[in-house]
Amino acid sequence: MTDSKTIPIHMAPAQGAVTTALEGDGMGCHGGGETLLAAAKSAGKSEVLQQYAKDYPRNENAGPHDQPQSMCPAFGSLRVGLRMRRTQTILSGSACCVYGLTFTSHFYGARRSVGYVPFNSETLVTGKLFEDIREAVYAQADPAQLDAIVIINLCVPTASGVPLQLLPKEINGVRIIGIDVPGFGVPTHAEAKDVLSGAMLKYARGEILNGPVQAPRGGRLDKPAVALLGEMFPADPVIIGQMLAPMDLVAGPVVPTREWRELYAALDCVSVAAIHPFYTAAVREFQAAGRPVIGSAPVGVEGTNDWLQAIGEASGVPQAKIDAARNQTLAPMRGMLASKPIKGRITLSGYEGSELLVGRLLVECGADLRYVGSACPATPWNQHDADWLRSKGVQVQFRASLEQDLAAMREYTPQLAIGTTPVVQKAKELSIPSLYYTNLISARPLMGIAGAGSLVQVVQAAIGNQSRFDQMKNFFGDVGMSHNAGVWEGVPVDRPEFKKETKRQMEKLMKKRKAEEMG
Numbered sequence: 001m002t003d004s005k006t007i008p009i010h011m012a013p014a015q016g017a018v019t020t021a022l023e024g025d026g027m028g029c030h031g032g033g034e035t036l037l038a039a040a041k042s043a044g045k046s047e048v049l050q051q052y053a054k055d056y057p058r059n060e061n062a063g064p065h066d067q068p069q070s071m072c073p074a075f076g077s078l079r080v081g082l083r084m085r086r087t088q089t090i091l092s093g094s095a096c097c098v099y100g101l102t103f104t105s106h107f108y109g110a111r112r113s114v115g116y117v118p119f120n121s122e123t124l125v126t127g128k129l130f131e132d133i134r135e136a137v138y139a140q141a142d143p144a145q146l147d148a149i150v151i152i153n154l155c156v157p158t159a160s161g162v163p164l165q166l167l168p169k170e171i172n173g174v175r176i177i178g179i180d181v182p183g184f185g186v187p188t189h190a191e192a193k194d195v196l197s198g199a200m201l202k203y204a205r206g207e208i209l210n211g212p213v214q215a216p217r218g219g220r221l222d223k224p225a226v227a228l229l230g231e232m233f234p235a236d237p238v239i240i241g242q243m244l245a246p247m248d249l250v251a252g253p254v255v256p257t258r259e260w261r262e263l264y265a266a267l268d269c270v271s272v273a274a275i276h277p278f279y280t281a282a283v284r285e286f287q288a289a290g291r292p293v294i295g296s297a298p299v300g301v302e303g304t305n306d307w308l309q310a311i312g313e314a315s316g317v318p319q320a321k322i323d324a325a326r327n328q329t330l331a332p333m334r335g336m337l338a339s340k341p342i343k344g345r346i347t348l349s350g351y352e353g354s355e356l357l358v359g360r361l362l363v364e365c366g367a368d369l370r371y372v373g374s375a376c377p378a379t380p381w382n383q384h385d386a387d388w389l390r391s392k393g394v395q396v397q398f399r400a401s402l403e404q405d406l407a408a409m410r411e412y413t414p415q416l417a418i419g420t421t422p423v424v425q426k427a428k429e430l431s432i433p434s435l436y437y438t439n440l441i442s443a444r445p446l447m448g449i450a451g452a453g454s455l456v457q458v459v460q461a462a463i464g465n466q467s468r469f470d471q472m473k474n475f476f477g478d479v480g481m482s483h484n485a486g487v488w489e490g491v492p493v494d495r496p497e498f499k500k501e502t503k504r505q506m507e508k509l510m511k512k513r514k515a516e517e518m519g
Helices: 033-055 074-082 095-109 121-126 129-140 155-159 189-210 236-248 262-269 280-290 298-316 317-338 356-362 383-391 402-412 420-430 436-439 449-462 467-476 497-518
Strands: 089-090 147-152 174-180 226-227 250-255 271-273 347-349 368-374 395-398 416-419 435-436
Touching: 033 155, 033 189, 033 226, 074 089, 074 095, 074 147, 074 189, 089 095, 089 129, 089 250, 129 147, 147 189, 155 467, 174 189, 189 262, 189 280, 226 236, 226 262, 226 280, 236 250, 236 317, 250 262, 262 271, 262 317, 262 402, 262 435, 271 298, 298 317, 298 356, 298 383, 317 449, 347 356, 347 383, 347 402, 347 436, 356 368, 356 383, 356 436, 356 449, 395 402, 402 420, 416 420, 416 436, 416 449, 435 436, 436 449
Parallel strands: 089 147, 147 174, 226 250, 226 271, 347 368, 347 416, 368 395, 416 435
Antiparallel strands: none
């Protein structure tokens, strides 16, 4: 008879396929990524999941640490919707997930409400959840207030097959965009921006094919435009426009757009600059509209030279005008880079998708860059940048995990580590100056002279902080480290003899168990 005070021990089930999805704690999420993926496929989501697997490829055999660690992917789609005028975003998912996403959205400056359709086991299983979503959409569809309503299925509704595709395409003139953004299908929040951007471009392209559409607020552009793909610092499109001017081109709208009518203007371009190279669904819509797509960006001398040539050729610009644009931009940039070189060894990692561009700029600014890690995948639009960096001796890691980023920092012992929050935290523990990529690098201009000048300034200042780290390390010593960790009333005393005795007893116990197993 089993002792009621003893916790029963059951044999662990045989290990199945390893999942790259993050495990959750919400209602139904505890099943794990592989279980949710199988459930979603059996519930009729195979087509959308197959498309995601193609658009956002990852290593299917990856272990739990061989993957990017990012915030909930759905945040990317939520962010795109919340930044658009006259657009309402509604979430369908576990309450804990919705809470985390709304908290993060307001932390990043959202100034509007996020809709939420709650559910329980009964409404999920019986199909009542879909009816609740439908009712919510009809209640919100006010054409005086909204151009579009975006409904996002999170993990559990996606796994349960909640069919957002059955919602009306429009209600009272308000467009209805339903998308699935599960953590087990979309690897990073950066790529989730593409899920919604691609869906909106597809809808807008269909409207264009069906007849006249609304003009941009400022009217149509008077010159051929280059659409810009990827969120970037507000000054960058202006800088790019100045570079394009000698070619009689202008910088078109940035996708993700800030308003629905800008989608029409974005499609009304002569070429597309995939500044962020992971917008696969958006690229598909531009290509369906017959627009050529060019990767990389005008960063550094070589990057700007190559990019202007590629954009000019794709846009049908005569070579003489391309040369004029290059001459206007490159000469002053060479002088600035020569006068303010970066001196220092650097490792770089992030999950925004622009990491390779920053890496190119660092190298051209004179930095001894050893490693670039990006949570995003390799694509045809970042291949040129990856090849260029590797030719300079830089290790490039796509779908980089935190463990790979930390291993690179330990291997290359940089004088500056640029990375995500946990990378920066670890670097500071090691007294290595560090910069948080998203807030201190991505949130500043990168293009042209302004980008190089801004980056040189912040990087040089950070590397120059080494003496401050050394002073703090000398002052605090090993306080808070190892056996000193925690809060103490007295000075902690290390007792290695206790550790030695515990280790001896454990070895003795293991030998006893092994002898018992052998009979």
